[in-house]
Amino acid sequence: MAGSSFGNIFRMSTWGESHGKGIGVVVDGCPAGLLLDEARIQAYLDRRKPGQTKYSTPRKEEDTVEILSGIFEGKTTGTPISMAVYNKTQRSGDYSAISECYRPGHADYTFDQKYGFRDYRGGGRSSGRETIGRVAAGAVAEEVLKELGINLYAYTKSICGITIDENKALRENILKSPLFMPDLEASEKAEEALLNRMKEQNSAGGIIECIVTGMPAGIGEPVFEKLDANIAKAVMSIGAVKGVEIGAGFAAAASSGSGNNDSFYNDGNGIIKKTNNAGGILGGISDGSDIIVRAAIKPTPSISFPQHTVNKAGENIDIEIKGRHDPVIVPRAVVVVETMVAAVILDLLMVSMTSRLDLIKKFFNY
Amino acid sequence: MAGSSFGNIFRMSTWGESHGKGIGVVVDGCPAGLLLDEARIQAYLDRRKPGQTKYSTPRKEEDTVEILSGIFEGKTTGTPISMAVYNKTQRSGDYSAISECYRPGHADYTFDQKYGFRDYRGGGRSSGRETIGRVAAGAVAEEVLKELGINLYAYTKSICGITIDENKALRENILKSPLFMPDLEASEKAEEALLNRMKEQNSAGGIIECIVTGMPAGIGEPVFEKLDANIAKAVMSIGAVKGVEIGAGFAAAASSGSGNNDSFYNDGNGIIKKTNNAGGILGGISDGSDIIVRAAIKPTPSISFPQHTVNKAGENIDIEIKGRHDPVIVPRAVVVVETMVAAVILDLLMVSMTSRLDLIKKFFNY
Amino acid sequence: MAGSSFGNIFRMSTWGESHGKGIGVVVDGCPAGLLLDEARIQAYLDRRKPGQTKYSTPRKEEDTVEILSGIFEGKTTGTPISMAVYNKTQRSGDYSAISECYRPGHADYTFDQKYGFRDYRGGGRSSGRETIGRVAAGAVAEEVLKELGINLYAYTKSICGITIDENKALRENILKSPLFMPDLEASEKAEEALLNRMKEQNSAGGIIECIVTGMPAGIGEPVFEKLDANIAKAVMSIGAVKGVEIGAGFAAAASSGSGNNDSFYNDGNGIIKKTNNAGGILGGISDGSDIIVRAAIKPTPSISFPQHTVNKAGENIDIEIKGRHDPVIVPRAVVVVETMVAAVILDLLMVSMTSRLDLIKKFFNY
């Protein structure tokens, strides 16, 4: 039940606060024999690094990962992979204002209610920096999945209400857009809208979409440990996510049976589906089509726009949150969604190896 | 990892297939001392019972629950509460058609892929009848929560794309509407739309909303075991759910920081929020406001409208699914969403008792 | 954490009280495709059935198992197998004495302390009848293991301090001895000693040994989820067990490195060990030798010999526990130990399928 662990066979346990000594994660249950080094993990972490464009906080955070265990002669050994990102720059500062008040949209109030006090420096454990641990762990999962021919890609689908046109979206555009939007026209419009928000000392939210290709059918357990249920938990556990959809998602609610059902079809090479409203999951189990996941990200709550709130003494006050905040966290959260989905898929994929007695017998050559 | 169990301290393990001997659940971790009998559980099960209106299957299913353990002298003992609904009517039939083909939108194909074969009678384990176990277990949780002043109510927010007007919605209307819609005007329009779908041999989906009142602040664990993350998993694990939202949900993605943040305010009696876009959860922890959850339900996949699909031999075929199917499952799923949310809240509420050393000391009078 | 569930991939959840409607178990995570019916389970349950010899309670308990789910066309489907043993005979009686006092060596006092009250009829949940659920579930595990060439046998090693001579012990004698002792001479002596205990209105304990043959090497996870650690939990969780040993066990504590180490040896067919003080487990992982487990069982606490104790009002009193009690539970517990060990081994064996990336790739034919 410990809140900072996730997964069953493939399990991550994260630690660290925004302004403490560092952030880290222990990955347990990674299969032995994966080629892994810091550079492979760093590539994922760099996608969530701030300061790369004017749409993210100008704070300098190098966020260099160090692997402390679990690798021998360049390969995972099957034992825990401990990874840490130490905070190199001094993160001290004057937190007197923040320590005394409850910022709207933040977890200041709820942490105080739960624990009696909180590490108020930069949000402490509830800071977005917590996602460093997830991304490092999920990156390991994604590297394992690649070895199995399963690939994930995620991108910004919408920001400030401006949504990509699927006909103009190209996977190779994702990294060309400073917002990670695969439709570059939409990306430009979204940048414009975002600049306006910034001028107004305000912030924006958006939608992230993640696609998984190369999925084998049969992954996911019926009833409670469904693939989509676990994805929903993984994605909703990311700070700022307020909604999760699979396939047609909320649009399915307004559709009809004939409009929403995906017909099966044998194209000569095997059974496929003509459409994919199901998002690759039927009855909680992968059907071999692409997995499609969407996450709704709320606008960054830290805005310098004046806000009403209450301080620790219970007095009604007004605050303006100054500092270097992201006007939108959607682009930086893209890799977080992607790696969390990867962690779920690897975990359930390994569990699914035990579904059939004949395959277990074959595995043990009996 | 076993797929048919859910929860940590309060844990349910369900069993049973649509056309087997029955459906049941074992509830473990229910605190001792709750007054409980079959009538209290039956009241919840009756809300998902079919055959009550023309908008649900005319199949007669009495679904009478029997408590087999865990109660002594009218009270829970703290040990497992086993509950069963035995199938009284013969559920045999000619399944030759269904056994050989993969119905679009159903789990026939994925179960075969996962397990090598499946119990094809009425959907077997993937049938909606599986939810009987959840509802019985979640009902126990809801009864515990009532004792703590926490109340849940859920209703149909939208069917066939027709959505309630919040200004016309009244809690007391829920049971007056055959669709469990609290806005009776919208309910009538939805009924009309639904009758049209039925004439077209088609089906409909919709949206369910669940509200939790009386929540204490401080419930939910940071990072992965967040209250919203667990609710998302619980709700997405219900068959036919394709999306989950908390508070403003997907609408938050298009909002701004100033528009989406909820200001804290001290009204003299304590700290409250002026709005509730957060849906009662900040940083994964309850803030004392009402919890607001929405679930998108896809249209019933069983339609007599002709569909293309593939049979077990891999041949492309056309099918018309005859039989007594629900044209919409939303009204019957209302209580399923409500009780699953109850199970999550009770589970995390009990975990939260261990968050602070001073309160643990007080508990043990030390 | 719910106390009545055990296992990870292969998971059992038991329910029921001694004098309630019945006892049962839900087995989740059993691989699909195992031939299974009630007769196969019943054979295990019959080994713990009372009333077969004068050394067990003369109570008539048929304990007939019924499978309620998870089997289709004679094979497991991969979904939960629910099994129940309904109490057929009326189990009412005058419990006024027992309800008011705390029997020494029983859980009456601790249940009252924990839950505030208890189902006092025949021990309720703490009754030895609880093991029916374990045996039924563990029997399923043992049947799966047989398919993989892994076989378990358990027997009474010692009763009343009379221990078998390994040189005279034969596996085929186990069922010939009313005490399940494989050395028939020792069995006769133990019977004699037991009859004396019974005359004295007293009871006896003993030691059970369980051997697992055909184990593949590599089963068990390092550090906390070691094979021996999980076996220790499984066996110690059986009521009346006060000690667990692996291999040389406590005798190893008085041995020396040279005396206790098992030399590896290549006999031409592969690597074996010349001795097996390790009991088949090194570093928590199976080494391919036989697993050897021993459990110490305390004497039956229910004796008609007069005892001092305290009643619910806190008064010091004397009691004589009348009724039909087992003078020794060791023989009936043999199958309980065996099936619990089976459950652990199957669970960890399935987990071990995920240890190596190369074998995962091979499994998915990638």
Added chain:
Amino acid sequence: MAGSSFGNIFRMSTWGESHGKGIGVVVDGCPAGLLLDEARIQAYLDRRKPGQTKYSTPRKEEDTVEILSGIFEGKTTGTPISMAVYNKTQRSGDYSAISECYRPGHADYTFDQKYGFRDYRGGGRSSGRETIGRVAAGAVAEEVLKELGINLYAYTKSICGITIDENKALRENILKSPLFMPDLEASEKAEEALLNRMKEQNSAGGIIECIVTGMPAGIGEPVFEKLDANIAKAVMSIGAVKGVEIGAGFAAAASSGSGNNDSFYNDGNGIIKKTNNAGGILGGISDGSDIIVRAAIKPTPSISFPQHTVNKAGENIDIEIKGRHDPVIVPRAVVVVETMVAAVILDLLMVSMTSRLDLIKKFFNY
């Protein structure tokens, strides 16, 4: 299922290899508000530090712990406490001999069988250095327990077959004995015996006993999550432990009901037991008496005495394991047993807060 995590509410996840960058642990679920700093943890770690007497390896290992997260203003925050012991001295060396052969009594062979290869430097993950993580985590648990009036002490009960005389054992002697034996006469005899073993290039095992005082009644969950079952797992998971006993343990097996039952007695201040053969646990639940646990530790397998074994190529060879090895690990393992027992008790104590509805209502002031 990940093997390097232990516990439910209070959960530790360890990482690290003998000769890697370091060893560490993440403790999740520690209640907020405990005064904690590195000095408090270090005091426990120092008890397992080598090089303090001639009976342990003369290797210099400072093993200085660093706290990386979870503490703010001197107190635990309720979020994960990450602790690391970095390897300061270079631990390189010539491992060619060890890398190619399977040392008897070690996990070399089983790791190779499980993972296909292993980190062979100093035992890698299977090294006794792994226990640093456990001790650091368990120390946190023990500090919490002290706040609740629950105290643990452990000591060496037996080494080389020489056992303490309970009448001569004094708690204050424990630290006076280089072997942590509370009977100083026995300690001297054991030292003598140990010196002889060392001369013979051989090693010794022994028995550790752990006592828990101040236990409230009612801790532990019935059936599988019994207090004794969890202690058995915790203790058996420590490397080199081959047996675990509670209370009278294996001796109970040869006793009688009248001899083994502990009478309850009201001494005017409350209900106590006249004897404690149960070791403080009845039906898996604490009865308020002291908890008594014993662990059998096998002789150190690393001996320079010549041994037969097999190398990686499958050839029969002879080896002499040179190097600085502990002739007995029992004294260093004392604190490991103690802290693992502490972790179990705290975990189950927190779970037990949820056993009764009336106490939950009181907790939430409802």
